[in-house]
Amino acid sequence: MGRVPAMIRVSEIFGPTIQGEGALIGLPTVFVRTGGCDYRCSWCDSLHAVDSAFRHTWVPMTAEAILGRIAELSGGRGLMVSLSGGNPAIQPLAPLIAAGHAQGYRFALETQGSIAQDWFADLDWLVLSPKPPSSGETVDWDRFAACLVPGPQVVMKIVIFDEADYAFARDAARRFPDLPLYLQPGNPVVEETATPTGLNERMLWLVDRVVQDGWFAPRILPQLHVILWGNKRGV
Numbered sequence: 001m002g003r004v005p006a007m008i009r010v011s012e013i014f015g016p017t018i019q020g021e022g023a024l025i026g027l028p029t030v031f032v033r034t035g036g037c038d039y040r041c042s043w044c045d046s047l048h049a050v051d052s053a054f055r056h057t058w059v060p061m062t063a064e065a066i067l068g069r070i071a072e073l074s075g076g077r078g079l080m081v082s083l084s085g086g087n088p089a090i091q092p093l094a095p096l097i098a099a100g101h102a103q104g105y106r107f108a109l110e111t112q113g114s115i116a117q118d119w120f121a122d123l124d125w126l127v128l129s130p131k132p133p134s135s136g137e138t139v140d141w142d143r144f145a146a147c148l149v150p151g152p153q154v155v156m157k158i159v160i161f162d163e164a165d166y167a168f169a170r171d172a173a174r175r176f177p178d179l180p181l182y183l184q185p186g187n188p189v190v191e192e193t194a195t196p197t198g199l200n201e202r203m204l205w206l207v208d209r210v211v212q213d214g215w216f217a218p219r220i221l222p223q224l225h226v227i228l229w230g231n232k233r234g235v
């Protein structure tokens with residue numbers, strides 16, 4: 001009997017669009033958003049992939065089926081695939097990454113760093129996004145450090161809403177001085193039907209804060225997709 005392929009729980013697959021955040025900003029990307037998360041950040045902009053009330057919308061898919069959909073969306077041309085969620089680290093993604101590489105795709109994975117997997121080593125990019133105090137979650141730094149496997153380009157991306165989050169980012173930078181750091185202002189209005197407000201003001205506050213401190217290591221970037229499309233899903 002053949003092996004039953006492990007199922008990946010998928011909330012949505014969309015693109016190509018541009019990566020709106022962090023190190024790969026602006027790069028044409030297909031997103032695979034998995035369903036389910038071990039965190040529940042107070043300001044999560046992707047609750048439809050976190051809250052179990054949306055569980056009925058998550059579809060179990062094989063790696064082969066997901067690659068088929070990526071190929072449809074990309075016209076079969078290799079491009080960057082972003083594995084996000086929810087927490088994609090809780091899904092069996094190793095076969096998808098291996099088969100996708102063979103077809104010319106590259107893979108970035110976005111995770112909070114709460115769960116490490118051996119197969120992170122097979123990624124091209126690993127975006128670790130430890131959660132600041134405003135999220136209501138608490139980082140286990142030992143678990144976070146366990147995510148730092150050799151292989152992918154690893155970067156850190158931290159969302160900042162307030163002064164306490166800023167202090168958290170400074171502490172994270174002291175703990176992991178070798179990780180390129182991206183700071184991203186938080187979007188406080190995440191309902192799909194609502195228009196985000198005050199994005200410019202938050203960005204300006206953060207730029208000011210960093211520059212006034214003489215802290216010249218991080219890059220400060222807005223969520224480009226939110227500027228362009230607001231809280232619309234699937235972009």
Ligand SMILES: C[S@@+](CC[C@H](N)C(=O)[O-])C[C@H]1O[C@@H](n2cnc3c(N)ncnc32)[C@H](O)[C@@H]1O
Pocket residue numbers: 037043044045046084085086087088110111112128129157159184185186187188190223
């Ligand atoms: C929805 S999460 C999914 C991946 C993973 N669970 C994580 O948090 O890294 C993708 C990225 O969006 C960020 N994010 C979520 N809600 C946000 C908000 N309201 N404003 C700004 N960034 C947000 C997260 O911090 C993370 O960097």
Ligand SMILES: Nc1nc2[nH]cc(C(=O)O)c2c(=O)[nH]1
Pocket residue numbers: 017018019020021031046084085110225235
């Ligand atoms: N365009 C675009 N860029 C993104 N970067 C991170 C996203 C995410 O929700 O993981 C995201 C997203 O949903 N859309």
Ligand code: SF4
Pocket residue numbers: 037038039040041044045046047050085086087112
């Ligand atoms: S860890 Fe990521 S997906 Fe999970 S609740 Fe927080 S922001 Fe949302």
Ligand SMILES: [Mg+2]
Pocket residue numbers: 045046
């Ligand atoms: Mg998002």
